[in-house]
Amino acid sequence: MKGKAVAFLFAALASAGLLAFGLYRAEFAKVLINGALL
Amino acid sequence: MTFLKRRIFQGLGTVLPNAYVQGFVTPSLYQGPLKGVCTPLFNCYACPSALFSCPIGSMQHFAATGKVPFYAVGTMAVVGTSVGRMTCGTLCPFGFLQDALFKIRTWKAGLPGWSSYLRYAALAVLVFLIPALTGEHWFSKLCPKGTLSAGLPWVTLSESVRGLVGSFFWVKIGILLLFVTSSVLAKRPFCRAACPLGAIFSFFNRGSFLQLAWNPDTCTRCGKCQKICPVDIRPDYKPDSAECLRCLDCTRCPSLKLTTVMNRNPFNVPGKEDRGESESLSGVPA
Numbered sequence: 001m002k003g004k005a006v007a008f009l010f011a012a013l014a015s016a017g018l019l020a021f022g023l024y025r026a027e028f029a030k031v032l033i034n035g036a037l038l
Numbered sequence: 039m040t041f042l043k044r045r046i047f048q049g050l051g052t053v054l055p056n057a058y059v060q061g062f063v064t065p066s067l068y069q070g071p072l073k074g075v076c077t078p079l080f081n082c083y084a085c086p087s088a089l090f091s092c093p094i095g096s097m098q099h100f101a102a103t104g105k106v107p108f109y110a111v112g113t114m115a116v117v118g119t120s121v122g123r124m125t126c127g128t129l130c131p132f133g134f135l136q137d138a139l140f141k142i143r144t145w146k147a148g149l150p151g152w153s154s155y156l157r158y159a160a161l162a163v164l165v166f167l168i169p170a171l172t173g174e175h176w177f178s179k180l181c182p183k184g185t186l187s188a189g190l191p192w193v194t195l196s197e198s199v200r201g202l203v204g205s206f207f208w209v210k211i212g213i214l215l216l217f218v219t220s221s222v223l224a225k226r227p228f229c230r231a232a233c234p235l236g237a238i239f240s241f242f243n244r245g246s247f248l249q250l251a252w253n254p255d256t257c258t259r260c261g262k263c264q265k266i267c268p269v270d271i272r273p274d275y276k277p278d279s280a281e282c283l284r285c286l287d288c289t290r291c292p293s294l295k296l297t298t299v300m301n302r303n304p305f306n307v308p309g310k311e312d313r314g315e316s317e318s319l320s321g322v323p324a
Contacts, residue, residue: 018111
């Protein structure tokens, strides 16, 4: 279980970083445009 | 979570992301700010009533334009890290449909074990590789959920779209019929063998914050958990299986319960934390 907790912490940091970078690049708006185009 | 509660959540997961009813009346697509939000559900954003974006469609769009989809992948990774595949089991509208179709009383079949690898192939090839090479959204073109909630409504509602129907539309209908028919015969065939979103969440099941815990001291290996499992697995053999949808139906059995990755002794077994025992039991289910 200790290994799992460490894996979770790494995954949480990495995924939050990915999401933050995506938001920083304003991909939210690009997804919106994509959705609207369809 | 009780069975009834899960059905209520699945109903909400179907209705709320598709609350733009006006889209069916006008007919039109919702283009407001919510369309920028990727829901952790397999829900087509080309459906006239869709309020949110499909994460797979968004990833595919970025792959087709040669960009990395940090936002869509990051959103799914945050959800996966938190709850694993729980949204597949408790909220996904297409999973709900497959669960309902499997209730039809008829002869039932199993899926071969290797079929679960196909969803990873669908993710790699149809969502990323082929769109990156061709610039076209090939998964969306073939997606049975897209045909059901976008293709069919648009062909019905719009004369101009109806004029565009060609032979490829009937291929899409064939794929939809394949999954609808197979859902009557087998448990969740699309989720297990074709869903790229489920493939993404599968990567996180082992290390997600929410975990399924199994108590070997009280388990009688009766196998009832497999009978009620919507993806036909044995949670007592591998509670952190990548196949597990975290629907929690099996937690009706007191030997299985929802816990967190931080809890080292979810069943409060005396001395267990000190022994550091594994929660998994190796072996092949009988």
